Amino acid sequence: MCGIVGFTGRQQAAPVLLDGLEKLEYRGYDSAGVAVSDIDKNGEPVVEIVKAKGRLKVLREMTDDGRSVPGTCGIGHTRWATHGEPSVVNSHPHYAKDKRIAVVHNGIIENYQQIRERLTKEGYSFLSATDTETVAHLLDKYYTGNPIEAISRMMFHVRGSYALGILFRDRPGEIYAVRKDSPLIVGRSDQGNFIASDVPAILKYTRDVCFIPNLEIVKLTDQEIHFYNVDQEEVEETFSEINWDTEAAEKGGFAHFMLKEIYEQPKAVRDTVSPRIKDGCVDLEELGMTGEELAKISRIQMVACGSAYHVCMTAKYMVEQTARVPVDVDLASEFRYRNAVMEKDTLVIVVSQSGETADSLAALREAKKRGFRVLGIVNVVGSSIAREADSVFYTWAGPEISVATTKAYSTQLAAVYLLAIGLGRARGVIGEEAEKEMTAELMRLPEKIERILEEKERIQWFANKFSHSKDIFFIGRGLDYASSLEGSLKLKEISYIHSEAYAAGELKHGTISLIEDGILVVGVATQKELFEKLISNMVEVKSRGAYVLGVTSYGNYSMEDVANYTIYVPKTLECFAASLVVVPLQLLAYYVALGKGLDVDKPRNLAKSVTVE
Numbered sequence: 001m002c003g004i005v006g007f008t009g010r011q012q013a014a015p016v017l018l019d020g021l022e023k024l025e026y027r028g029y030d031s032a033g034v035a036v037s038d039i040d041k042n043g044e045p046v047v048e049i050v051k052a053k054g055r056l057k058v059l060r061e062m063t064d065d066g067r068s069v070p071g072t073c074g075i076g077h078t079r080w081a082t083h084g085e086p087s088v089v090n091s092h093p094h095y096a097k098d099k100r101i102a103v104v105h106n107g108i109i110e111n112y113q114q115i116r117e118r119l120t121k122e123g124y125s126f127l128s129a130t131d132t133e134t135v136a137h138l139l140d141k142y143y144t145g146n147p148i149e150a151i152s153r154m155m156f157h158v159r160g161s162y163a164l165g166i167l168f169r170d171r172p173g174e175i176y177a178v179r180k181d182s183p184l185i186v187g188r189s190d191q192g193n194f195i196a197s198d199v200p201a202i203l204k205y206t207r208d209v210c211f212i213p214n215l216e217i218v219k220l221t222d223q224e225i226h227f228y229n230v231d232q233e234e235v236e237e238t239f240s241e242i243n244w245d246t247e248a249a250e251k252g253g254f255a256h257f258m259l260k261e262i263y264e265q266p267k268a269v270r271d272t273v274s275p276r277i278k279d280g281c282v283d284l285e286e287l288g289m290t291g292e293e294l295a296k297i298s299r300i301q302m303v304a305c306g307s308a309y310h311v312c313m314t315a316k317y318m319v320e321q322t323a324r325v326p327v328d329v330d331l332a333s334e335f336r337y338r339n340a341v342m343e344k345d346t347l348v349i350v351v352s353q354s355g356e357t358a359d360s361l362a363a364l365r366e367a368k369k370r371g372f373r374v375l376g377i378v379n380v381v382g383s384s385i386a387r388e389a390d391s392v393f394y395t396w397a398g399p400e401i402s403v404a405t406t407k408a409y410s411t412q413l414a415a416v417y418l419l420a421i422g423l424g425r426a427r428g429v430i431g432e433e434a435e436k437e438m439t440a441e442l443m444r445l446p447e448k449i450e451r452i453l454e455e456k457e458r459i460q461w462f463a464n465k466f467s468h469s470k471d472i473f474f475i476g477r478g479l480d481y482a483s484s485l486e487g488s489l490k491l492k493e494i495s496y497i498h499s500e501a502y503a504a505g506e507l508k509h510g511t512i513s514l515i516e517d518g519i520l521v522v523g524v525a526t527q528k529e530l531f532e533k534l535i536s537n538m539v540e541v542k543s544r545g546a547y548v549l550g551v552t553s554y555g556n557y558s559m560e561d562v563a564n565y566t567i568y569v570p571k572t573l574e575c576f577a578a579s580l581v582v583v584p585l586q587l588l589a590y591y592v593a594l595g596k597g598l599d600v601d602k603p604r605n606l607a608k609s610v611t612v613e
């Protein structure tokens, strides 16, 4: 999704902007631009904009790495087209009339058509097809010398989501920023001050950041930062220290972020689990809920998108077994509009890596509006979901750069295991001994993931054989069905191979007609009770010509009687098996995509954080 960087300080701005935009490349983009304010040779203030379609290197070439755009204050943007095709004219920044104002924007202005029509009647003309240009002209309309007033008036007229970086021509050296439902941070340093849509963009320069609260306006000069509410009153905000390194947001010798993050899973799971286990028992104190409140939960409603939704599917099986609480799982985009019937003591759990996914955030707000307590399982500290949920359970995966999630997924699984155990205990479903057995095994998961990674060559070899497949199916039952959904999504999003995951028992009800000679079917089987059933399903597809890959735990050697190729993962408690089987499935997707020569970290049409509906 789009990226924003802004800098005002004591050095040339454009090189800093380009540098920051480069760090946001992982979000996906199709064009880029910078706007820099300066004083021209006649002593007049000017704002110069340079934009280019395509990769940042085009913009670098056009601006001689930023050197040809003079000025120490500017804003930059990488655009991922929503309104209007990818083109120079649609790329950001956008000028308002007479180049008085320049704007970069992330998000979507929902009522932009109405505003555009109104402004056109008032004499404004539009160059681009974007929603952003309406904001630039609206600001122009309300600007009479006081930027905070103009921004606040603009906010009363636009609906939708926005993170905006704004330059006013007659205010050289000043950047204005505002956000509603789209992330934006400010950073401060001795060399100057920054805005950015994500931390990695400015981490090279500062760790001292503030996550701008929703609906707040910020004014930055090279020395000062001031925050205002929508009523234009100055407010105080606190800054926090980012405690992860730039290397954590860089590739560190790996060919791709995705592979690096696959390898970071043992650490990420360990970091998520170990602080929550005290003397062998799960400590859920950070939820701010008493044991009694936990015991009173009558139902859990989980909502999320994409891979995080698959975590919820896993959680359904796991939590229902361990804590005997009914769990409903909805895609956030469905939940937000379906006016679900919900019992009084329902706990709503929203799972999100970024904490900014538009549908998940809307689902959270819907649940809160209806009076339900919301727990966020979130990775990005200070993100919108983290701020707005009643309680937050952070996953400590560190920054996840690859568009295809891996380590965040694994930490989300770990988080739901912890919750399930804590709930099971609070409700008296499991005793201390069972709890200790489960937590001890949870602590062993990282080392077991490491063992799978040591055998990655077997998966790589297998993946190479199938990198030119047209269709690949995944089947599983129970928890293994949830893992199959994730394996299939991982594969299709980065390899562009058509793939579907089925609850294996459903095959006979239609899908089996798609099986033909040589088609790859991946059967995931880790659950003892369901193992034989899954083996039967694998026999069914094999007898119709499928090539069968079995993924199971060591010990289940009868898998080899039916599977053409078998991948084993270490034994664990069955309820945690999803954490292990997902690793070979991630590696399979990675190596299949690599075999096709694709850019694994930048899958087409996808963005890391989906902040629009």
Ligand code: F6R
Binding pocket: 305, 306, 307, 308, 309, 351, 352, 353, 354, 355, 356, 357, 360, 403, 404, 405, 489, 490, 493, 608, 609, 610
């Ligand atoms: C798939 C993937 C996406 C995300 C989904 C939700 O690899 O990364 O499906 O899981 O967009 O994102 P978050 O977790 O940020 O809400």
